[in-house]
Amino acid sequence: MSVLIVGSTALDSIKTPRAEHPRLLGGSASYAAIAASFFAPVRMIGVVGEDFPKKYLQLYRKHGIHLDGLQIKPGKTFHWSGEYEANMNRRRTLKTELGVFETFAPALPAAYRATPFVLLANIAPALQHHVLDQTRRPKFVAADTMDLWLNIALPDLRRLLRRVDLFVLNDSESAQLTREDNVIAALPRLHRLGPRYVIIKLGSHGSILSGPRGLFLCPAYPLPRVADPTGAGDAFVGGLMGYLAAGGGGIEARLRRALIYGSVTASFCCEGPGPSRLTRITRADLERRVKALTQLTRF
């Protein structure tokens, strides 16, 4: 089954303590779509400007990503610049130029409306609503977010949480939203906002899934060097949704392994600037790392 993904499509200029990378392919939808493409057909919704490099369109196509929902508008592509600190756990935004994103009105091609799996990757909650409004009875809807929307669009986000099956956020966003630092104590509060499933991402410490069958502690694949963590969270949820969409049977039965596949997909994402490493791997590379992670955690 297919995954519909809406999110940002951008150019990212990234500084790390080791290097500077101008105008990489960026955006939550780009990372999530590439990650999901290893498992299932992907339909991407987004907008880019006329300056968007052809090579990035080719890259989407190389991954078999359907682009009928990608608008190319007069003007400039959304451009984000950021800088990472030495330990890669903190970053600061240097510049955000919205460009064509400022007036983005996502429109679903008719053929996309009944897509069974919907990933509302990180983007303004109003746009996430707008996409969800155009879908027809999806089987499973996941939403990601970021601190910015907690700060400036909280009512929209709260309303969204009553419409999704899975909500994905990181530990600091969880603390901000629930006013509870302990992630285990925060989980019931997050469920009370609506979603049946909640995943709290813990960066290099993995993630925690909470759902009707209790908790699952999902490990991160251990990396001796993180080149650039940009997009890792998007790749995680993209890989997860791709894996879920690819399989038959119930969600519940596949969800834990879906987190594991999301986790290893995200690990590759961290190993190169932007999505450069992620776009060079194969499904077999992912399988090898899932097998390795199994070995690393068995007791």
Place this chain on the structure above:
Amino acid sequence: MSVLIVGSTALDSIKTPRAEHPRLLGGSASYAAIAASFFAPVRMIGVVGEDFPKKYLQLYRKHGIHLDGLQIKPGKTFHWSGEYEANMNRRRTLKTELGVFETFAPALPAAYRATPFVLLANIAPALQHHVLDQTRRPKFVAADTMDLWLNIALPDLRRLLRRVDLFVLNDSESAQLTREDNVIAALPRLHRLGPRYVIIKLGSHGSILSGPRGLFLCPAYPLPRVADPTGAGDAFVGGLMGYLAAGGGGIEARLRRALIYGSVTASFCCEGPGPSRLTRITRADLERRVKALTQLTRF
């Protein structure tokens, strides 16, 4: 088989955002010995003053801890006061009164010299050496430490690392010792200092074991409330060494499960002020939590 444990034996006065607890039983040897006692006979080496409450001696005895190596000296017991921040991940020392610890010269009863498992819990590296000098061909030696010794006794600690099988430290100590923030990249550097096995503790995120058979990612048991994390690291390594000592067969075959048992022992430690919760559980409670942790991590 028995475990010999040397470390501090103290009174702890602990402030948390919720409560204040004066003169609890404290010290790395106390926590480690109680934790190990669920699995194997424990021989404790330490020193207390004449002010040391009788009820704490009774508590050691209740856990079957052999006290022939516990000196009771004229003067005051080592007293530590500390305060935890709201999220419990940081603490600051308010007062340290060494008391009888200032002149502590650990002496091994003759019957203890050939104890097969030796845990050098957190204490000055010179004292750890001094105990190790008195042992006879132990089967397995583990050492724990703290940032203080990295700051004021680094040459002693480095010399110790060439004499131990397992070195246990936390992520910030690892970063300080290796000048490498990434724990996975730090591990080879730590092995180069001597120990065949290294464990880096990650607090509520679990721990990582590195050894000849590669890495093991050990989860922490998820707790919705941490009453007091004091001694959790000591309980972890105590439980680990107790479990190792209890079993037949090789170290390598039992080590992963030993970390799991250490981890759940530490989780109980966090659930009450000082060792109050740890001293009220049974082996069956530990087994239940190991089973639960297995469920929480299976995929």
